[in-house]
Amino acid sequence: MTDFPEQWEFHPEHFWLRGRHAEQVVRFDETVGLWNVYGFPEAVEIFTDPKCFSSDTTRLVQVEVEDNPFSDGNLMQMDPPAHSAQRRLVNSAFSLKTVAALEDRVERLAHELLDAVEGDELELVADLAYPLPVIVIAELLGVPASDRDLFKGWVDKMLEGTGQISLVDRQEEQGREFQEQIDHIRPLYEYLHAHTVERRRKPREDLLSQLVLAEIDGVRLNDAQIVNFANILLFAGHLTSTMLLGNTVLCLDTVPGLRDLVREDRDRLVPAIEESLRFFSPFALAYRATTEEVQIGGQTIGKDQMVRVWIAAANRDARQFVAPDTFDLSRNSGAHMAFGRGVHFCVGAPLARLEGQVTLNVLLDRFPKLTIAEDQVPTFSRSAEICGVDRLPLRVR
Numbered sequence: 001m002t003d004f005p006e007q008w009e010f011h012p013e014h015f016w017l018r019g020r021h022a023e024q025v026v027r028f029d030e031t032v033g034l035w036n037v038y039g040f041p042e043a044v045e046i047f048t049d050p051k052c053f054s055s056d057t058t059r060l061v062q063v064e065v066e067d068n069p070f071s072d073g074n075l076m077q078m079d080p081p082a083h084s085a086q087r088r089l090v091n092s093a094f095s096l097k098t099v100a101a102l103e104d105r106v107e108r109l110a111h112e113l114l115d116a117v118e119g120d121e122l123e124l125v126a127d128l129a130y131p132l133p134v135i136v137i138a139e140l141l142g143v144p145a146s147d148r149d150l151f152k153g154w155v156d157k158m159l160e161g162t163g164q165i166s167l168v169d170r171q172e173e174q175g176r177e178f179q180e181q182i183d184h185i186r187p188l189y190e191y192l193h194a195h196t197v198e199r200r201r202k203p204r205e206d207l208l209s210q211l212v213l214a215e216i217d218g219v220r221l222n223d224a225q226i227v228n229f230a231n232i233l234l235f236a237g238h239l240t241s242t243m244l245l246g247n248t249v250l251c252l253d254t255v256p257g258l259r260d261l262v263r264e265d266r267d268r269l270v271p272a273i274e275e276s277l278r279f280f281s282p283f284a285l286a287y288r289a290t291t292e293e294v295q296i297g298g299q300t301i302g303k304d305q306m307v308r309v310w311i312a313a314a315n316r317d318a319r320q321f322v323a324p325d326t327f328d329l330s331r332n333s334g335a336h337m338a339f340g341r342g343v344h345f346c347v348g349a350p351l352a353r354l355e356g357q358v359t360l361n362v363l364l365d366r367f368p369k370l371t372i373a374e375d376q377v378p379t380f381s382r383s384a385e386i387c388g389v390d391r392l393p394l395r396v397r
Helices: 040-047 082-093 096-100 103-115 124-129 131-141 145-158 171-201 207-213 223-254 258-264 266-279 349-366
Strands: 026-029 034-037 121-123 285-290 294-296 299-301 306-310 389-391 393-395
Touching: 026 299, 034 040, 040 285, 040 294, 040 306, 096 349, 103 124, 103 131, 103 349, 121 124, 124 131, 124 223, 124 349, 124 389, 131 145, 131 207, 131 223, 131 349, 145 171, 145 223, 171 207, 171 223, 207 223, 223 258, 223 266, 223 349, 223 389, 258 266, 266 349
Parallel strands: 034 306
Antiparallel strands: 026 034, 121 393, 285 306, 294 299
């Protein structure tokens, strides 16, 4: 087992990071009125059956929110066939070819950001892991990368609050939290909407313009759908890459001998990234709503119940992975579900993997003695939904 230092403070619900496992893979939590799912095969069953497990969970959360601009065309809350049709339009603009063409830019940007670091210390998240994916996505969309501090402010607002859904006793409080979050990030919608309107008037060579022009069977995305996809890309896309980079560097330093092994044999870098995604999955959970009574994990879950799927815990399921609490480069880590499964598999996964591989190669090339600063402690996300570092101080020389 790979032990993390006791002084590192993880979110209290992320028990798997301490090598512990759920006694029941499917369990009802009476305190919040939700079903928790911790098992890998159970999670796969849920994610690959959108008919019984709907992504539209909003109907079960009885809160009133005024003028929510983020609901129309939100892929994360949609089910087939509407999801499938919109996803095809998005995929036509966000292709593997588009991602592959970014490799040189990612490498140059990694060097530029590291050139700006002074002294013997690097704060990985602030100096590299956050700005790099934000700049890449901003440039891809065609919005000014210089606005990344604005994006960070909006994303930070999205992550404020409890980060948990409850169907018991706190509907009024939860409604206030949702309303406050929407009000805080409304400027993001307005910002992206203004750029979308401009692309309709004058298209450019960028992803927003491709989304405006994308058409399948005579159907095009409307402004709200484009804005909400761009919002998801900025939010989930950059967070995934930021956490992937931070968590992998954390594992390279923490797992005995791993950093030197990967530095000397770069063919091991991709397996290290994939094992990091399994071992320390960036997005810890996802929600689904049952549309009928179902049997799963030996439990009967009724219709219109909320299910909370703990992706990061499922990636430590001993039924799927031998010695799941051991970081092992020889395992088939590609079987993990850090990017989800089924129709909602992360559209940004190829970009996150590309950014991880290119950036980590640059880090290993430039800093042979890269280690976590002994006199400082990494800090981790305070949201239950995010599993990863938000501050990682490193010594680079």
